[in-house]
Amino acid sequence: MIHKDTSDIEISLLLEAIFQKYGYDFRQYSQAHIRRRLMNRMKMTGFEYISQMQSEVLNDELFASKLLQDLSITVTEMFRDPAFYKSLREKVIPILKTYPFIKIWHAGCATGEEAYSMAILLQEEGLYDRTTIYATDFNQLALNQAKEGIFSNKMIKEYSVNYQLSGGKDSFSSYYTSNYDNVIMNQSLKKNIVWANHNLVTDSVFAEVNLILCRNVLIYFDKDLQNKVQELFNNSLINGGVLCLGSKESLCYTDFQEEYIELDKYQRIYKKRY
Amino acid sequence: MKHEAIVIGVSSGGMSAMKVLFSLLPKDFNIPIIIVQHLNARSDGQWIQLLNNESNLHVKEADEKEAIVAGNIYIAPPNYHLMIEKDKTFSLTIDERFNYARPSIDVLFESAAEAYKNTLIGIVLTGANHDGANGIKRIKEYGGLAIVQDPKTAECAYMPASAIAAITPDYILPLKNIVALLLKIDNPKSESE
Known part of the structure; x- marks a missing residue:
């Protein structure tokens, strides 16, 4: 039996919750990227576990919209490259x-x-x-x-x-x-x-x-x-x-x-x- | 302990440090090496070709989704962050600069620590920025090996000194001794021969 890291399970459940509740689908995004953005938000809000963000995202639309902004990259430039x-x-x-x-x-x-x-x-x-x-x-x-x-x-x-x-x-x-x-x-x-x-x-x-x-x-x-x-x-x-x-x-x-x-x-x- | 990957962070003074490193590593070195070198966002990557000419191993820019294999030295492309997925492939992102840098050493190191855990070797070399200090800390937390260039021997002491301030490295060594150590780790028998 292969044991997944607990945080991987938590991330996958959180992304599933976001998809089911709000329709935004991050389940096929780069895992390393998603993890980094979620960890940043977790540190900022003072949570200890990713799963704590799951109940927050389901019950607090303001928090959900913050998380959506975290997962969406808006870095760009005029005439980039x-x-x-x-x-x-x-x-x-x-x-x-x-x-x-x-x-x-x-x-x-x-x-x-x-x-x-x-x-x-x-x-x-x-x-x-x-x-x-x-x-x-x-x-x-x-x-x-x-x-x-x-x-x-x-x-x-x-x-x-x-x-x-x-x-x-x-x-x-x-x-x-x-x-x-x-x-x-x-x-x-x-x-x-x-x-x-x-x-x-x-x-x-x-x-x-x-x-x-x-x-x-x-x-x-x-x-x-x-x-x-x-x-x-x-x-x-x-x-x-x-x-x-x-x-x-x-x-x-x-x-x-x-x-x-x-x-x-x-x-x-x-x-x-x- | 079998080591599966080496990540290296290097900034100011990096070009000559990498030349030394690459020229001393043999063709059959069996651990893939992944490097973040801070550089100008408009750099065209010509210098990678120059380094490749001086190296026994294959030096190339890391491509997105590329599988990481031994025999290669991968370098983060300018203006992208380089991350490692758990399936040992690369991801690139254009997220905000981190520690004023894109690519950032911390971003590579933290994702590499997650992916390789205690089979990772992290190395911080010369530089004038504190990037890499948090990343090497994360590598230690996951049980990886932390090596820092002896600040006294680095062209720019600030970056290795910041790493030493953040953690107690397993080794603090001049560049040439770092190479000797890596050779010993890659081929433990070589000592007795």
Whole structure:
């Protein structure tokens, strides 16, 4: 008989409780990641055992919403990985230019920094007016923040460097207005972004799109769940559509490797075969 | 005690320390090594190729979901945290910086301690940050072996000194003696030959 660690049993029961009560399914997330986030919350609340959080999560919605925020990663940047955005400009924009209307799905957009980056890039390439960006996340608080388009100015210097390195054609400061410690993104960037709540684990196809961006989301999922989400992406992309993953993500462990050709191997940009 | 993995945390002064370490470990060294080196988020990983050229073992960036096997030295990719799952595969995350660092040594060490328990060896080398101190403590709690570079011999004494302040290491040694110790652990018979 193999004895599981007690804490593993507690974690699995807690995730089951969250799923049954609230419908958020973390059961196929990376275990090491989930454990670290739960242990942090446990220390903060002064509990001794993970199972104490189980009764709390079932009976206290405020605690449950805190835990959901813990388990949802909203770390992001404008023009994160400039080399990726440069490749997007050079290799994907020419494909998008051939379409009369463009639909883009930004899956797991968190607080929206990368969706705004995409809007900037499309404006500079003269494509934004005929584009709709569906920016989705399961974390409603993050989505609300994304919709506001107000960001702390602490990171702006870094973002400006990213923007320049990514092949930006203008000055980054022309895309926002400074207001005390914050910057407010230009209204014109928001007009074609549709912010929507969508859960990659439990929700299904909602549109047929030309381009999907889902970067640094799948690293949190186990192999089976990665495969399931890749199926969702494959069903949502038109033939010839483009899929962009994070720089450390790939199609290697999925059933869909043969469905795509590599447009940029290093930047993980794939084109769906006809 | 059979040791299944070695985790190493290294920061400022790390490049020359790793060169020494890698050049002294033989091709048939039978314990996988996993390293977090603090570096600039924009680093392109060229230096991994350079280190690979100087090493008898295969030096590579750790990939997500990759299975950990002997013969390899795995290095955390820049701008990601590296974690180890209980099935001895890697996970990468973009969680917030920890101890101002991503990758963070504590994040690797704590997950490695959970996965390998008392079969883990943790090593803290030169650096100017206290990252790794909590992680090495966790490794000790799980019964693993804690080795710290002698701060007097480290290019930057702060990180090994912080580790020594957090726990009583099993060994405090200069770099070359750490390698000798690892060789002895990997092949206990070699002494009598």
